[in-house]
Amino acid sequence: MASIIEVKGLSKTFKDIQAVDGLSFSVSGGEVYGFLGQNGAGKSTTIRMLLTLIQPTAGSISILGKELAHHRKEVLSNVGAIIEKPDLYKYLTALENLSMFARLSGIHLTKKELLQGLQRVGLAERAESKVKTFSQGMKQRLGIACALVHNPQLIILDEPTNGLDPQGIADVRNLILSLSKNDGKTVFVSSHLLSEIEVMADSMLIIDRGKKVAEGKVSDLLNPSDTLVALETDNDERTMNFLNATEWSKGIQQNGRGLVLKMHRREIPALNEDLVRQGIQVFSLRAKHSLEDYFLTLTTANQHVDAYTA
Numbered sequence: 001m002a003s004i005i006e007v008k009g010l011s012k013t014f015k016d017i018q019a020v021d022g023l024s025f026s027v028s029g030g031e032v033y034g035f036l037g038q039n040g041a042g043k044s045t046t047i048r049m050l051l052t053l054i055q056p057t058a059g060s061i062s063i064l065g066k067e068l069a070h071h072r073k074e075v076l077s078n079v080g081a082i083i084e085k086p087d088l089y090k091y092l093t094a095l096e097n098l099s100m101f102a103r104l105s106g107i108h109l110t111k112k113e114l115l116q117g118l119q120r121v122g123l124a125e126r127a128e129s130k131v132k133t134f135s136q137g138m139k140q141r142l143g144i145a146c147a148l149v150h151n152p153q154l155i156i157l158d159e160p161t162n163g164l165d166p167q168g169i170a171d172v173r174n175l176i177l178s179l180s181k182n183d184g185k186t187v188f189v190s191s192h193l194l195s196e197i198e199v200m201a202d203s204m205l206i207i208d209r210g211k212k213v214a215e216g217k218v219s220d221l222l223n224p225s226d227t228l229v230a231l232e233t234d235n236d237e238r239t240m241n242f243l244n245a246t247e248w249s250k251g252i253q254q255n256g257r258g259l260v261l262k263m264h265r266r267e268i269p270a271l272n273e274d275l276v277r278q279g280i281q282v283f284s285l286r287a288k289h290s291l292e293d294y295f296l297t298l299t300t301a302n303q304h305v306d307a308y309t310a
């Protein structure tokens with residue numbers, strides 16, 4: 001499908017801080033695109049530029065095939081976004097909030113349409129409840145209903161699950177998936193959590209200190225042949241001697257943080273069998289989260305983790 005967002009050489013400098021540094025990426029229509037980076041990596045700054053809330057120092061942004069700098073109004077009329085906690089009136093009901101938001105956006109919706117909007121985010125049954133009785137997750141979903149009021153093709157969400165409890169996180173995540181799969185929306189969603197991006201995104205971009213470090217399909221980036229396996233046995237020295245004397249030696253990672261081997265995921269049971277056959281007691285054999293390792297080795301947040309990779 002055609003690109004919905006096309007960013008080229010985007011940079012933003014705040015005095016002496018290079019918040020975004022020559023970022024280029026492309027988001028396809030209908031996908032959930034995860035935008036991943038540690039705190040301070042430059043996600044919010046990028047999103048603010050996508051929404052014209054701040055001006056880039058350099059680079060270009062096209063959304064829905066139009067240069068943002070020259071077609072701001074037209075482009076943004078097709079974009080819905082939440083970049084901070086949604087502004088809601090807690091003494092008004094969900095329906096009244098949505099209705100007020102629509103009117104302020106110059107859109108007149110019938111009660112039926114408003115209820116459909118609430119239905120879409122799973123809040124139809126709470127339409128008449130005051131927002132002050134809502135959980136954070138419900139408020140976030142109502143915020144998303146507001147962002148969808150003008151039926152945009154693209155939805156941009158900055159850390160939408162931040163501060164939510166597990167149920168709230170699951171609800172917002174399912175809503176994002178449904179917006180993409182059932183409504184054909186393109187969702188650009190930022191997070192500092194790999195686990196979040198992994199479960200909801202089709203593609204992702206990882207940034208570190210304002211620069212791109214990886215971009216691609218989540219399924220391609222999660223390569224099972226590069227699974228890191230942490231071993232805990234009754235005798236590390238004996239285990240190491242055994243591994244060194246066998247084919248397993250090629251996967252040994254020198255890291256000084258216990259025994260770690262890189263292998264294809266399907267080899268894990270055979271390793272376990274070999275160790276047990278040697279009379280080595282295996283207390284744990286843990287496949288480390290490969291995307292997490294990937295992320296950590298690419299970013300500066302955990303420089304010592306570099307030791308995990310060959």
Ligand SMILES: Nc1ncnc2c1ncn2[C@@H]1O[C@H](COP(=O)(O)OP(=O)(O)OP(=O)(O)O)[C@@H](O)[C@H]1O
Nearest residue numbers: 014017019037038039040041042043044045046192
């Ligand atoms: N208005 C500003 N003035 C000066 N520096 C800024 C400004 N906004 C952001 N920065 C700096 O730019 C860098 C990137 O910040 P940004 O908020 O984009 O990161 P982030 O990835 O969204 O992180 P977080 O998840 O913590 O919000 C940081 O070093 C931040 O301090």
